[in-house]
Amino acid sequence: MPNLILIAAFTYRPLISNLYFSTLNWTLGSPTASVVGLGNYVTFFTSPDAAAVLGTTAIFTIVTVGGSMVLGLLVSLALNLKIRGTTFARSAVFAPFVLSGVGVGLVWLFIFDPVYGALAWILRGLGQSSPQWINDPQLALTMVIVVYVWKNLGYCAVVYLAGLQSLPNDVMEAAQLDGAGSVRRFVSIAFPLLSPTTFFLLITSLLSSLQAFDLIRVMTPLGNGTSTLIFEAYKQAFGAYNRAGYSATISVILFVILLAMTGLQLRFVERKVHYA
Incomplete structure (x- = not known):
């Protein structure tokens, strides 16, 4: 009962309140509001900005989820090798995932800064000028996507690594005895057996990307192409x-x-x- 009371007070009550607020024409801080029913929904879906917002959301979600999962799978294959230093490598790969999104965003802002950034310094050394990452809407979205994938691929890598280490050894050894190479064993046996892991990561990564806020807020405060x-x-x-x-x-x-x-x-x- 105490748990149900807490959930009702801090989850469902705000949810129901938000549904009610969505039917109001209300300015934040104003003591009065007028009921508009579904007017706000009509305004959003008929707004010229709606397509841009939904498109940006779709691009950000698809690229970050796909990039994190593909790179995470490749990294997990490397971490699954029985060589020295894999324990340290696993910790290093997973570390960005547990770091503060605000801190990560500030560090990468310094890297991408077109005047004082580390990347600009490297490009100037190569005789190239730095792109205007923050001012260009397309480059700003690319910048945020790169940082988000970098921060979250460690999570996918660790989950995939757990899946790889739980594969049945007898099946993999039988395939090896039958002459299947490492690539064939992965494509035909290992990856299909990882389907539960892949599906779990797909759902959790989708939900996480759709709710990504801190990096976007810190790196592009005005939402220039990243809304x-x-x-x-x-x-x-x-x-x-x-x-x-x-x-x-x-x-x-x-x-x-x-x-x-x-x-x-x-x-x-x-x-x-x-x-x-």
Whole structure:
């Protein structure tokens, strides 16, 4: 009962309140608000910025999830080798994932700074000028994606590594005795057996990317080309607009997307590969 009370007070009550706020034309701090029903939803989906926000969210999510999983799988294969130094390498790879997103964003801002940054210094040494990472919308999105993938690929690598180490040795040894090379064993046996791990990472990474905020806020405070749904909700409520009702509407749209992702997880999570 105490747990249910806490969940109701700090999870479901704010959720229901946010649904109600999304039906209001309310300026943050104003003591009054007018009911507009679904007006905020109509405004969002008919706004010329909606396509850009949804497109940015889709690009950021797809690239970060795909990049983190692919690179994480490749790194896990290297970490699974029985050589010296793998314990230190595993710790080094996983370390960025547990670091503060604000701290990571500030460090990488210094690296990407077109005037004083480390990358600009290297490019000047090669006779090249540094791109305007922050001012160019496309480059700003690329910059944030690179940093987010760097920060999160360690999580995918560790989870994939756990999956690789739990594969049945008798199956892998039988394939090796039958003459299957390392590439063939991975493509035909190991990767299909990793399907539960892949599906788990796909769902968790999708949910995490859709809620990514700290790196975007720190590295691109104005959201120049990096306005995802969650960052757009923040800007509408706490930026120059103070449109709390409209911000709540964007939050509800994001909630529906996250709920759909969670539903997929609950629907397909039982489709596991059994090793026994």
